Amino acid sequence: MTSPLTIASSSKRPTTRIAEPRGPITERLFAAFERPPHDLAWAPDVGAASEDDLHLALYCCYELHYQGWADVDPDWEWEPSLLRVRRLLEDRFEADLRAEVGPVGTDPDTVPNQLWDLATGGTGGPSLSGWVAERATLDQVRELAKHRSAYQLKEADPHTWAIPRLAGEAKAVMLAIQADEYGNGIAAEMHSSLFADTMTALGLDATPNRYLDELPGSTLATTNLISFLGLHRRLRGSLVGHLALFEMTSIGPMSRYARALDRLKIPARGRRFYDVHVEADQIHQHLAIEGMVGGLLRQEPHLADDIVFGAKALTAVEARFASRVLCSWDNGLTSLRVADSAPESAAA
Numbered sequence: 105m106t107s108p109l110t111i112a113s114s115s116k117r118p119t120t121r122i123a124e125p126r127g128p129i130t131e132r133l134f135a136a137f138e139r140p141p142h143d144l145a146w147a148p149d150v151g152a153a154s155e156d157d158l159h160l161a162l163y164c165c166y167e168l169h170y171q172g173w174a175d176v177d178p179d180w181e182w183e184p185s186l187l188r189v190r191r192l193l194e195d196r197f198e199a200d201l202r203a204e205v206g207p208v209g210t211d212p213d214t215v216p217n218q219l220w221d222l223a224t225g226g227t228g229g230p231s232l233s234g235w236v237a238e239r240a241t242l243d244q245v246r247e248l249a250k251h252r253s254a255y256q257l258k259e260a261d262p263h264t265w266a267i268p269r270l271a272g273e274a275k276a277v278m279l280a281i282q283a284d285e286y287g288n289g290i291a292a293e294m295h296s297s298l299f300a301d302t303m304t305a306l307g308l309d310a311t312p313n314r315y316l317d318e319l320p321g322s323t324l325a326t327t328n329l330i331s332f333l334g335l336h337r338r339l340r341g342s343l344v345g346h347l348a349l350f351e352m353t354s355i356g357p358m359s360r361y362a363r364a365l366d367r368l369k370i371p372a373r374g375r376r377f378y379d380v381h382v383e384a385d386q387i388h389q390h391l392a393i394e395g396m397v398g399g400l401l402r403q404e405p406h407l408a409d410d411i412v413f414g415a416k417a418l419t420a421v422e423a424r425f426a427s428r429v430l431c432s433w434d435n436g437l438t439s440l441r442v443a444d445s446a447p448e449s450a451a452a
């Protein structure tokens with residue numbers, strides 16, 4: 105089914121479909137979005153949902169809170185029956201994550217060391233950035249940029265939901281990190297803008313969600329995780345843990361991606377996104393663990409478990425993402441969805 109829905113228009117954005125549905129949930133959701141907000145009177149069978157259907161549906165619900173969709177009435181954002189549907193999708197996502205991460209019983213004093221252990225332990229699987237640095241072709245680097253575009257073109261936005269939910273030192277330090285992410289007042293220096301430059305240098309279209317149809321559920325889950333944590337105040341500790349681990353695991357991969365772009369002779373403007381992160385995250389990683397996580401623990405020590413859960417959930421979704429990409433490449437296949445033939449893997 106082809107949906108006529110289009111992405112939110114701005115001066116530079118051509119319109120494009122929201123996405124092709126991937127199963128019964130997105131079929132029904134996208135059909136509803138074609139009409140004004142109304143009572144959905146529907147409870148999707150999330151237990152039977154494929155990973156692709158579940159995460160595309162969740163992603164499209166969350167986008168209503170960011171730039172929206174051009175032909176979707178903005179009042180859908182707070183339509184109670186849609187929020188009920190979204191809640192069911194989130195319940196399934198959270199239950200799967202908690203089952204995978206396992207119980208987290210944490211003494212607040214051990215949180216920094218636990219996060220450093222996670223940061224230095226990798227995902228437990230082969231290194232995606234190592235593979236890219238040494239072996240990736242230009243087409244594979246382009247694939248990776250498409251995967252990452254779902255988050256990087258709105259980099260920092262999902263974590264910003266935490267700011268009004270924090271106080272004192274944790275809030276102030278998070279704002280210092282986020283100010284850098286947003287280019288300190290210079291639009292062209294926003295990390296999202298630098299990633300758009302990378303896409304352009306790679307010959308890609310940097311229009312947000314331009315490649316949504318090609319992104320598997322395992323990719324969308326990496327972005328959905330941050331939106332999920334960000335939109336629930338009860339999970340503010342997990343959002344902080346997620347951002348902290350993001351900052352603590354950035355320098356190595358970013359320098360390897362920069363090396364890959366060098367090897368492939370991509371113009372310097374294209375690798376600036378990676379160079380900027382190598383430099384900025386030398387500082388951000390310490391701000392994150394000492395001021396942001398430390399500040400939150402001093403204020404709200406009961407959030408220790410949540411902080412570790414957010415970091416472990418990040419590790420889990422990144423491991424699944426990397427393993428899908430590397431498994432495809434090892435078999436000489438694309439890691440992207442191929443229209444109309446992408447397998448419907450069961451959500452894990």
Ligand SMILES: [Fe+2]
Pocket residue numbers: 259285295381
């Ligand atoms: Fe960044």
Ligand SMILES: [Fe+2]
Pocket residue numbers: 281285351384385388
């Ligand atoms: Fe950073």
